[in-house]
Amino acid sequence: MVKWYSHLNETVGPILLDSATIQKRVLELAEQITRDYKGKTPHLIGILKGASIFHADLVRYIDLGVTFDFMAVGSYGSAVKSSGEVRILKDLDESLEGKDVLVVEDIFDTGLTLHYLLNNLSSRGPRSLKVVSLLSKPSRREIEVQVDYVGFEIPDQFVIGYGLDYSQRYRNLPDIRILKLSAETHGAQRKNK
Ligand code: IMP
Ligand code: MG
Helix, strand or coil: CCCHHHHCCCCEEEEEECHHHHHHHHHHHHHHHHHHCCCCCCEEEEEECCCHHHHHHHHHHCCCCCEEEEEEEEEEECCCCEEEEEEEEECCCCCCCCCEEEEEEEEECCCHHHHHHHHHHHCCCCCEEEEEEEEECHHHCCCCCCCCEEEEECCCCCEEECCECECCECCCCCCEEEECCCHHHHHHHHHHC
16 A cells, blocks of 8 residues: 555545556456457557556556557646647657557547557558557547547546656556645646646
8 A cells, every 4th residue: 555645735636446446457458458469469559658557567467479669759738738739759669560559548538649649650550550548538539539448438537646647746656546636736737828
């Protein structure tokens, strides 16, 4: 049990998905991926930094040979709102030519990041291209994108933990929690705009 966050301010809210629930679902996703990719060697691309923890757990539950790579993308905007303009911060190390690529993402929110990524990656000659996202917020969608595997659909609330951050913090919380913005934080956000 991690206790260090209990002394922090009120930005850490209640648990939405606890660690055991997350692990059970990640195992189920891995079992489905293992069945679907039987006889193949999927190439799992983790989208940094948010999907790093999910990627690390998922690959250990997949009962197949896999390879992996990582890519970092960012969008201009504030800590909680994306502007939709996506750019590559760290590109892949390896070519995707002829590979069965599975993009591992933390959250499918507006869809702008995944839309950009799929367009970009599909031009690099993969044999197949699919997406697994741990979370999805359907109510926030601006662009529909085909996401082949979804862990949990969640309501329109900003979440932290299990890789997901607020201003680069809280990624190491074992549970997924709701972020509660204090009056102070709201003020700081307005000033930054
Ligand atoms: P998009 O809006 O689908 O393009 O999602 C862009 C990125 O915003 C995701 O990959 C996450 O890194 C981040 N994001 C969206 N919603 C949340 C959230 O609730 N908590 C933390 N990060 C989020
Ligand atoms: Mg992210």
